[in-house]
Amino acid sequence: MTISLRRARTIIRKALEKGRELNLKPLSVVVLDAGGHVQAFEREDGAAPGRFAIAHGKAYGAVMLGMSGSAQMARAEQQAYFMAAVNGVYGGQVVPVPGGVLLRDKKGAVLGAVGVTGDTSDNDAAAALAGIEAVGLVGEA
Amino acid sequence: MTISLRRARTIIRKALEKGRELNLKPLSVVVLDAGGHVQAFEREDGAAPGRFAIAHGKAYGAVMLGMSGSAQMARAEQQAYFMAAVNGVYGGQVVPVPGGVLLRDKKGAVLGAVGVTGDTSDNDAAAALAGIEAVGLVGEA
Amino acid sequence: MTISLRRARTIIRKALEKGRELNLKPLSVVVLDAGGHVQAFEREDGAAPGRFAIAHGKAYGAVMLGMSGSAQMARAEQQAYFMAAVNGVYGGQVVPVPGGVLLRDKKGAVLGAVGVTGDTSDNDAAAALAGIEAVGLVGEA
């Protein structure tokens, strides 16, 4: 089971709306499917050019490890060399901070992940959660 | 000058509509800015999971070289080792076939590129051009 | 939707039995899920040490592109530089020959892929198909 393009679009649109509502800096939002593959992405005008890779890295680590960005950050703070090694095996594609949010259905199955970057990590996560709630799924930040 | 998110969204939406109109296989469409950085991407339901990288590779080569996918393909057919070497310097991120379309304004300035994948390379290019025409820009396929 | 470990084990066991029945060289068999991630793998005694990567490359390309090994080989023979470029965007992980078999359910949805290596590409594909038939799924070689 995975995420449809229709739902991915809504998640992104609502996450960006939340960013405007909270007056956050320009955001970039990616939705990955249950295999960690890109379903949809948008970068707001004014965001730095390299934001795709940061948004992707937050969401990719969440899917591949089955751990939210907050859980990854806690592990990185306890055991930095472990998260560094994890990044080695994943080709350096993991960004272990909040803003990487697991996307689950009501039964808890992982459907993918959302990655948001542009403001503080906590604000990025809040925008992701707003998008996820808008499609009736459960976000684990 | 570059491409706005609003225009990138419209390009993607119209390219996907063209695909449905022509009854093409599920498409994936990326829009890159004038620096070759991802602005927006969507993958239709039913497309293979790895389509982001192909769409990106078509558009990335177009921006980085300032050459359309068709021009890159012609060069690859004349001089395969040259396009292989180009790929070496660009980290293997270039897919030199039609479906990578340069995005120009009316004066000819490059604003970015569109990459489409999923059907034949020529149909992919036709979908990209339909999206680009919808925003009043000029596509070089 | 994806493939269970129980089914993956049966596919591998039956593919290896087919290899013994046909008196093939020692085989290595991988089953990837719908996201291209390893579910199960076995390498028979006497197989060369590097066979995991070949089996993986056959199955990985099939999932990521949604194309069987035979279809990838045909494309490589028509347009070698295209498959070389595809390999660039997938980190050199694609082996475009028979023995990479798409795994579909009765409705045609891709559940993953099976990769077999060790004998001729056609015999590798025959072993993969035998394993897939044993679990009531449809293989596209």
Next chain:
Amino acid sequence: MTISLRRARTIIRKALEKGRELNLKPLSVVVLDAGGHVQAFEREDGAAPGRFAIAHGKAYGAVMLGMSGSAQMARAEQQAYFMAAVNGVYGGQVVPVPGGVLLRDKKGAVLGAVGVTGDTSDNDAAAALAGIEAVGLVGEA
């Protein structure tokens, strides 16, 4: 001397049984041979998609360095830059934590390694040891 597929299968099956007995999270188990090459792998249903790379990284470092995961972790905690450098020379493929268990015969010769991931590192190691004991070999965790 190395590990047979028959023994590798038993190690994996018994490690997974131990995980169920201890009610651990879904586990992924790899067995590498004396050259650090994959002999067999299984990922339980419900495990995150990226678990192959973590299991492999735990076992690969053990074989390549001839050091258990615990010994690697101790070294990483004393001298993080050394394990980071080791990862550089091994292409980032080493995950230096418990759950990477050296596989020795009764005389102490290294036959390969087992890598387990999914629960806590210590529980992962316990599952690996249970699998190794089941085939009458000696595990160094």
